[in-house]
Amino acid sequence: MRGPRRPSGEGAMNEQRLLQHLVATLRAKGALRTEPWKEAAAAVPRHEFLRGGFFRAVPGTEPTAWTSVRPDSGEWLPACYLDESLVTQIAGTVRPADIRGEIMREPTSSSTLPSLVLRMFEDLEVEPGMKMLEIGTGTGYSTALACRRLGSENVTSIEYDADVAQSAREALGRLDLYPTLLTGDGLLGAAELGPYDRIIATCAVHTVPTSWIEQTRPGGRILTVIAGRLNASALVRLTVHGDGTASGPVLDGHVSFMPARSHAPPPLGVLPDLSAGRERGTGIGADVLADRTTRLITQFAVPAARHLKLRVGHRDEDVVIDEETGAWTALRAEGSGWIVREGGAHPLWETVEELIERWRSDGGPAVEQTTVTVTAHSQSIRW
Template sequence: MSTAAELRAALADRLTEDGTLTEPAWSAAARAVPRELFTGSYFMPVPGTVPTAYRPAREGEPGWLEGVYTNETLITQLDGRTRPDDVSEETVSGNPSSSSTLPSLVLRMWHRLGAEAGHQVLEIGTGTGYSTAIGAHRLGDAGLTSIEYDPTVGRAAATALNAAGFAPRLIIGDGLRGDPHGRQYDRLIATCSVRYLPLPWLHQVKPGGKILVTLSGWSYANALALLEVTRPGEATGRFLPGYTSFMIARPHDRPPRPTPALLPGQERPSRIDPAKLDDWTGGWVAQLAAPSAERLGAGAEQILWDVSTGSQARTAPDTNGGWSVVQRGPVHLWDRVERAMRRWQDVGEPHQEAFGITVTAAGQRVWLGTHDGPGWDLPI
């Protein structure tokens, strides 16, 4: 049986071989930080279950340590309250609300942030503390402040960080409000997704500083952006290659809603293939066009449900080999989605890295190609 140190070295070797680890300082952090201290127990999804069921994996059980050193996200909390050690049943269901992000993504994000020794960095979302430990190893404890929304999660992270020998500045609070003491930072990294850039971030990161954040929404499509703050309250940047997703920050998550009831509406042919919404970037473009809608379904049978107005759109195959859409309510959701998707298709359906974002006092706008290209306002 391999030891934790051997498994950690093997994982770091794999991440070096696949190009994740390209800088010695971050490689040293990956080889030094004991992930097992931050994932004393976690949930494993049970294959084939709908809705997904989870099995607790606890310290000392067969396969637990090997699971810690897989390049996988490990779920550590369900429904904002249930942790693996709270579960007495063999399996449990629920919605993931906290996790230890897969190591390759943690390390790629720290690389992309461009944080160096001497920088002051604000991390939004301490989570288990594993990413925080990676950052503290590179920057030193004095260079890193981390904010966690959930007090239970934050206390567990503080214990694990102390056990691992790190003592960065930790805060329990709403990270979307930034540092409650108003400190200034050179870099900000978010390990949760947001619907828009919180204004405190844009005032606490110094001009010339960078913000690395995942933009998401109520359809849970994600895109990773790197922005440079140009002046207090303003920033611009581009979306990055790859496929990055994070749980949405709880204050930005959709409000509770009743179970959708599919009601009659106006029917017409669809001008796009609904299955395009299953594409990584296609679904995100649709979310930009209908930011207050939740997306259900898949393939030719998509359902959009507007959380704020109750408007609906649902698609289905028609008898002519195309698709039909039924819309209901004050917001014509599918009309908006079609216009956005056709603009994206007209330029060859590029990945998100073809898009950029500009934040000013007038609003927050995602654009395609160039600043004056087609664009969509984020909901703020």
């Protein structure tokens, strides 16, 4: 079996200097708070997980165009050690080696910025001997960090994309790290290898899968980003309870990840007739969708809703459509207030008004003062 590649001379010294600088940067940012994770970060050369290159956004393009950066480029190695997310796959299949020029498609896999990866591991509060399940192997960089901290025998990682999984397996092998690597739908977990003390997801989910809760020991924890169709997201740390539920604090309302493939928003279908419906006044208008806190609360109130800005008749309106029930709301500013027009199976905006009014009456607490509760049938936020 081949061991890790051992660079020598000036190249090895340069790689080590870059890694040391990255670790110092992460410590200065507060992403590395404990000695075991500092040691893990110092033992994982990030460039080993980016040997296929990565994509850079082309400045000033709309929609965003991407161009590839390959290992034979002078830009490649220093960029591997920047605290930045680096896109490694586009449109589900396109790799950096496939592109000469530019491509305008959506990224589908990346190497997350190291400060976020390490901050999440610190927030997960792992201890030696714990069994951990990682959802989303990606390049394998985060998996390597977990192996250095817990030992490969305690780490299981699942990747949806077979090609991405194979690249990660090869990179981990170069460092003599051999965790249990699975290819499949991470939302299903890996019950046959559980239960786990910790589950961490490096992709965003619309709703926390009950399989994760079922596969976590009571008292164990799940760290994941919940993100919905209103483009609000929150990093949450859930503690699993003996009754099959989980709850815990929102740690940050800014963290975002690419969605799990099966949790990506579906294509927008045929719009209902937005010119009909019952109109009334409201004190809660579309401005709640512009603020990160109230947008997150709105998303929990109507988790299947999508927000669009549309021209309806002769007016520009904010339209919110529940993609599961077909219920919709159109909002427009009028004078010092708002007019809401609703149609469909149920009065969609009333649910939003109720939760936002309760939040306001309780003093409008910050996102980080809220708690998420997940059961087999619901996902809710409270404060």
